[in-house]
Amino acid sequence: MYVPKEFKETDLNQLIAEMKKNSFGILLSNNDEAKIEATHLPFIIQEAKENLIIITHLAKPNPQWKTMNGKECLIIFSGPHAYVSASWYEEKNTVSTWNYTAIHAYGKVTTVENKDEMREIVLKTTDYFEKGQSKPWKYKDHTDYVEKLLSGIVCLKIEVTELIGKKKLSQNHSIERREKVIAALQNEEKYSSKEIAELMKAKLNTRA
Template identity: 95%
Template sequence: MYVPKEFKETDLNQLLAEMKKNSFGILLSNNDEAKIEATHLPFIIQEDDENLVIITHLAKPNPQWKTMNGKESLIIFPGPHAYVSASWYEEKNTVSTWNYTAIHAYGKVTIIENKYEMRQIVLKTTDYFEKGQSKPWKYEDHTEYVEKLLSGIVCLKIEVTELIGKKKLSQNHSSERREKVIAALENEEKYSSKEIAELMKAKLNTSS
């Protein structure tokens, strides 16, 4: 991912928080024919001592996992995004653009087929995403059914080797232009306009 210095996010705590918030991402890898494969998956981010580990699971019939063990993969965590119209600047010689945030995590893959480890990963995933539900789904209520399903999935552990964070929030424009964009985005209903407006406000406040 190309990241000009003004858009680069280097705060590890900030990156981890955003990965956890937008934890439904895209896993990419090359198969043996050098073809890029991709799967949309939920991910759990774990801080293991000094290492950062990402875990997930995918359907066993999905061929992507068969060529991943021991190799590098890329996980893309897309964040909010919004179209920025140059008309909002109310100036000549300007162009429209797109504001967005994204994180790319590179890491080495380990395939997990041990039933105990797989069960723990599925339970961690369920517990994480069930938080906040009025009546959370519980493994104990569906033990026999879940145990049967374990034979139909494969779990992955990705040890992160590199994190790249990007926040493109009009930092390359003047404060006046950024304030105009924020005001316009707050009135937009498309994409993640209001969320981008809030992120732009926070970035503007920290840089001013």
């Protein structure tokens, strides 16, 4: 991912928080024919001592997992995004753009087919996404069914080797232009316009 210095996010705690917030991402890897494969998956981010581990699972009939063990993969976590019209600047010789946030996580893959480890990963995933539900799903109520399903999936543990974070929030424009963009985005209903406006306001307040 191309990241000009003004858009680069280097705060590790911030990157981890954003990955957790936008945890449904895209897993990319090369198969043995050097063809890029991709799967849309939920991910759980775990901080283990000095390492960052990402866990997930995918359907066993999905061929992507068969060529991943011990190799590098890329996970893309996409954040909010919004179209920025150059008309909002109210100036000549300007062009429109797109503001967005994104994180690319590179890591080494370990495939997991041991049922005990797989069960632990699936339950951690379920517990994480069930938080806040009025009547959360519980494994103990569906034990036999879940145990049968374990034979139909493969779990992955990904040890993160590099994180690249990007926040493109008009930092390359003047404060006056950024304020105009914020005001316009707050009135937009498309995409994640209001969320991008809030992120821009936060950046503007820190003069970053």
